[in-house]
Amino acid sequence: MAASSQAARPITGRFVLITTVAFFAIVISVNMVMMRLAITTLPGTEVDSAYSASLxxxxxxxxxxxxxxxxxxxQAHIDRRPDGTAAIALEARDRAGTPLTGMNFLARLERPIDRRADRAIEVSEAGLGSYRGHADGVAAGQWDLVIEGDADGRRMFLSKNRIVLN
Structure with missing residues (x-):
C-alpha cells in the first residue's frame, strides 16, 4: 500500500464557525431578497377598507x-389592436328593445392580479343606444371589463365580466 503524501485536514472549530456563519448569511440574504420582491410586487387589495365595503x-x-x-x-364588444389600443362598442336597450339614449357609460379594464395596470375607457354616445370608446396602452391577457351606466347622477347599470384580449 502506498502511503498518502498528504494527511487529511482536521475539522477545527474555526472551520465549523465560518461554514455555519456563511450558511446562515446565505439563507438570510435569500430571504431578504424574496421578501423585498414580494413587498414591491404586491398588487394591493380589492377594497381599501373592508369595513366601508361592508356598510x-x-x-x-x-x-x-x-x-x-x-x-x-x-351588449359589449371589445377588441385589442396590435398597437395596444382597445376599442369598445356598447349597444344598450331597455326591456322593450328601445335604445337607451342620454346615458353616461363608464368602462374600465381591470387587471385581476394588479390594480396598477387598470385602464379607464372613455365612452361617448355614438347614436341611438350606441356608445363607443377606446383606451391606449392595453396589454394582452385576462382583464375584468367593468361597465357602469349612470342617468341623472344615479347608477342604473353595473356589469363586471372576465375577458381575454389578444
Missing part, C-alpha cells in the same frame, strides 16, 4: 335588484 353591501343588494327589475340589455 355599502346592503345598498349594492338593493341596486342589483333594481337593475334586474329594469331588465336592460347591454
Amino acid at each position: 355599502a353591501y346592503q345598498r349594492e343588494i338593493v341596486a342589483a335588484r333594481q337593475q334586474n327589475e329594469r331588465d336592460w340589455q347591454v
Whole structure:
C-alpha cells in the first residue's frame, strides 16, 4: 500500500464557525431578497377598507335588484389592436328593445392580479343606444371589463365580466 503524501485536514472549530456563519448569511440574504420582491410586487387589495365595503353591501343588494327589475340589455364588444389600443362598442336597450339614449357609460379594464395596470375607457354616445370608446396602452391577457351606466347622477347599470384580449 502506498502511503498518502498528504494527511487529511482536521475539522477545527474555526472551520465549523465560518461554514455555519456563511450558511446562515446565505439563507438570510435569500430571504431578504424574496421578501423585498414580494413587498414591491404586491398588487394591493380589492377594497381599501373592508369595513366601508361592508356598510355599502346592503345598498349594492338593493341596486342589483333594481337593475334586474329594469331588465336592460347591454351588449359589449371589445377588441385589442396590435398597437395596444382597445376599442369598445356598447349597444344598450331597455326591456322593450328601445335604445337607451342620454346615458353616461363608464368602462374600465381591470387587471385581476394588479390594480396598477387598470385602464379607464372613455365612452361617448355614438347614436341611438350606441356608445363607443377606446383606451391606449392595453396589454394582452385576462382583464375584468367593468361597465357602469349612470342617468341623472344615479347608477342604473353595473356589469363586471372576465375577458381575454389578444
